Amino acid sequence: TTLVREIYKDKEFYSHKEIKVSGWIRTSRGSKNFGFIELNDGTFFKGIQVVIGNELENFKELIKLSISSAIVVTGKLVLTPDAKQPFEIQATEVEIEGESTNEYPLQKKRHTFEYLRTIAHLRPRSNTFSAVFRVRSLASYAIHKFFQERNFVYTHTPIVTTSDAEGAGEMFRVTTIDLKNTALDEDGNVDYGLDFFGKETGLTVSGQLAAETYAQAFRNVYTFGPTFRAENSNTPRHAAEFWMVEPEIAFADLQDDMKLAEDMMKYIIKYVMDNAKEEIEFFNKFIDKGLLDRLTNVANSDFEKITYTEAIEILKKAKEKFEFPIEWGSDLQTEHERYITEKVFNKPVFVTDYPKDIKAFYMRLNDDNKTVAAMDLLVPGVGEIIGGSQREERLDKLEERIEEFELNAEDYWWYLDLRKYGTTKHAGFGLGFERIIMYLTGMSNIRDVISFPRTTKSAEF
Ligand code: 4AD
Ligand code: MG
Numbered sequence: 001t002t003l004v005r006e007i008y009k010d011k012e013f014y015s016h017k018e019i020k021v022s023g024w025i026r027t028s029r030g031s032k033n034f035g036f037i038e039l040n041d042g043t044f045f046k047g048i049q050v051v052i053g054n055e056l057e058n059f060k061e062l063i064k065l066s067i068s069s070a071i072v073v074t075g076k077l078v079l080t081p082d083a084k085q086p087f088e089i090q091a092t093e094v095e096i097e098g099e100s101t102n103e104y105p106l107q108k109k110r111h112t113f114e115y116l117r118t119i120a121h122l123r124p125r126s127n128t129f130s131a132v133f134r135v136r137s138l139a140s141y142a143i144h145k146f147f148q149e150r151n152f153v154y155t156h157t158p159i160v161t162t163s164d165a166e167g168a169g170e171m172f173r174v175t176t177i178d179l180k181n182t183a184l185d186e187d188g189n190v191d192y193g194l195d196f197f198g199k200e201t202g203l204t205v206s207g208q209l210a211a212e213t214y215a216q217a218f219r220n221v222y223t224f225g226p227t228f229r230a231e232n233s234n235t236p237r238h239a240a241e242f243w244m245v246e247p248e249i250a251f252a253d254l255q256d257d258m259k260l261a262e263d264m265m266k267y268i269i270k271y272v273m274d275n276a277k278e279e280i281e282f283f284n285k286f287i288d289k290g291l292l293d294r295l296t297n298v299a300n301s302d303f304e305k306i307t308y309t310e311a312i313e314i315l316k317k318a319k320e321k322f323e324f325p326i327e328w329g330s331d332l333q334t335e336h337e338r339y340i341t342e343k344v345f346n347k348p349v350f351v352t353d354y355p356k357d358i359k360a361f362y363m364r365l366n367d368d369n370k371t372v373a374a375m376d377l378l379v380p381g382v383g384e385i386i387g388g389s390q391r392e393e394r395l396d397k398l399e400e401r402i403e404e405f406e407l408n409a410e411d412y413w414w415y416l417d418l419r420k421y422g423t424t425k426h427a428g429f430g431l432g433f434e435r436i437i438m439y440l441t442g443m444s445n446i447r448d449v450i451s452f453p454r455t456t457k458s459a460e461f
Pocket of ligand 1: 165166205206207208229231237238239240242244246247384385386387388389428429430431432433434435
């Protein structure tokens with residue numbers, strides 16, 4: 001069989017050739033003598049037109065097939081320069097592989113994204129989601145390609161862990177349950193255990209601390225995997241289960257970290273623009289009119305850099321615009337982040353050197369003793385897309401910070417060991433993978449860029 005994606009790439013080559021394509025019916029219309037089927041074969045979000053005539057022995061059956069029926073078509077490819085579609089197949093044989101019923105929910109009409117979320121098992125068959133999830137796949141590949149080309153070692157970090165890497169208390173607990181010999185409480189309900197074979201564990205919120213151990217062996221490493229946060233923030237930018245890309249680099253400081261982040265962002269954007277041209281054009285036309293211009297600009301211009309203290313000064317001057325108050329020491333809210341990146345600079349902005357009290361314990365204390373060597377990358381349309389920092393490599397300082405945060409130093413014995421056995425200046429960051437997919441597609445809800453979103457309302461599929 002020939003793939004529709006290949007035909008779109010080189011239609012001249014296939015012109016007047018006999019080919020075989022297989023796929024699912026998107027639309028179908030016909031008369032007594034002729035029929036037109038738009039077939040989607042899954043390799044491209046655009047379909048291919050199939051023309052059937054009543055000389056086909058199963059013409060009457062074919063003309064009645066419901067949307068989403070699976071068929072295999074043999075015929076000649078003919079270019080149609082004057083028509084809406086660039087080419088069509090004049091079928092000489094059509095086999096019916098699997099019929100669909102007319103209860104198929106994705107009939108030819110516009111559906112809201114809200115509705116499509118309720119049928120997450122079928123929505124990848126629609127144009128928008130086909131394009132989103134192909135971009136997601138290409139962006140994953142671009143990330144691996146970027147780091148592998150630079151000799152980074154891909155490191156797999158644990159999913160079940162005792163350490164709360166961010167120290168923010170947002171871990172989902174993991175419990176054991178013995179289904180055969182389960183204790184029941186007095187009401188007859190299952191009495192869930194509170195431990196993982198005797199230890200209190202949870203699902204990882206970040207692979208960073210484990211990645212740091214590998215950076216002290218391999219120098220440059222990255223993780224790319226699922227992370228979980230039990231934050232009940234019902235926003236279009238937060239998910240309970242999301243993917244994160246976390247590089248960690250040794251013998252490197254915050255400036256090196258930002259350089260890496262900027263290079264990576266530009267690489268991913270260029271890769272996706274080159275390899276998903278039609279998909280990006282589709283998003284630019286139907287989802288976000290400024291997308292193409294924005295991505296092109298970002299790929300070719302320098303990111304802005306300001307300190308947190310400078311950001312606060314800027315925000316104070318516009319304080320009547322915000323719901324949340326601004327003062328030095330408080331965390332930036334999404335409205336503040338978006339104002340800075342969208343209204344003030346209109347490009348990606350690194351904000352650096354945050355107050356130590358609003359950032360994680362592992363960030364390197366600056367000489368002012370008030371701020372840490374942290375950076376967040378803010379981008380128009382999304383807000384925070386990356387969070388990173390230079391890590392505290394000095395044992396005594398790190399121990400002080402662990403105490404300040406009232407964390408249990410014993411839990412971090414292996415992390416502290418790294419500071420004893422040839423400690424190095426090092427840094428890293430986390431890219432929210434869904435957030436870059438939102439950025440690349442213009443989709444405005446995180447639930448529409450994750451295949452099967454886990455939300456406060458749903459964990460189906
Ligand atoms: O800023 P965060 O919390 O940083 C870390 O976890 C560090 N340990 C990363 C590191 O330095 N290795 O998260 C990093 C990024 C955020 O900037 C955001 O893009 C994304 O992860 N993120 C989320 N994405 C979707 N849903 C959530 N609930 C998210 N929480 C964070
Ligand atoms: Mg953050």
